[in-house]
Amino acid sequence: MTRRRFAFLAMAAAPAAAAGDGETSVRGRLGAQDGRPVLRTAGGVVFLEGDKDTLGVLRDERLANADFEAVGQRSGKDRFVIQPIFKRAMYVHKDGKRLMVTYWCAVCAIRSYTPGVCWCCQEETALDLRESV
Numbered sequence: 001m002t003r004r005r006f007a008f009l010a011m012a013a014a015p016a017a018a019a020g021d022g023e024t025s026v027r028g029r030l031g032a033q034d035g036r037p038v039l040r041t042a043g044g045v046v047f048l049e050g051d052k053d054t055l056g057v058l059r060d061e062r063l064a065n066a067d068f069e070a071v072g073q074r075s076g077k078d079r080f081v082i083q084p085i086f087k088r089a090m091y092v093h094k095d096g097k098r099l100m101v102t103y104w105c106a107v108c109a110i111r112s113y114t115p116g117v118c119w120c121c122q123e124e125t126a127l128d129l130r131e132s133v
Contacts, residue, residue: 022073026080027093030058030068039068039080046080053085053114057101060115062127067093085113092129099129 026046028039037048037058048058048070057063071089072082083089090101102111103125105118111128112118118125 023071023083024074025069025071026074027067027069030063030066032059039070044078046078048080048082049075050082051084054082054090056114056116057085057090058082060127062115063092063101069093069098088113091132094129097131100132102128102130104128 026039026041028041028046031038031040033045033047037055039046039048049055050058050072069091070080070082071087071091072080075081088100092099092101102113103115104111105121105123105125107123108118108120110118110120112125115125115127117123
């Protein structure tokens with residue numbers, strides 16, 4: 001039983017990004033350069049790409065300069081393509097925690113994964129960083 005417990009703990013400790021086919025993650029300070037979203041890492045600037053909703057998150061001013069992590073695939077030396085928005089592949093690191101980027105409408109109690117107005121009441125959604133479940 002001890003072996004199984006050890007094996008389980010070893011798997012749980014492995015980064016989630018290492019599990020997928022060719023997936024990896026990149027982490028740094030979120031910003032913009034030449035109008036394009038970037039991460040500033042110890043290794044230099046990495047330009048971020050993704051679908052329309054993912055780009056909405058990357059351009060959210062409330063996340064500017066955040067300690068940001070994205071899961072996806074490298075596309076060249078200085079480019080990184082983030083997984084589609086439905087994969088929930090964007091995180092902020094804060095106070096030693098890895099928090100998933102979400103948005104919340106307090107009026108309607110509706111969660112979304114890209115910034116903008118609530119589809120129900122049309123009020124602006126609030127940035128709501130959540131621990132992954």
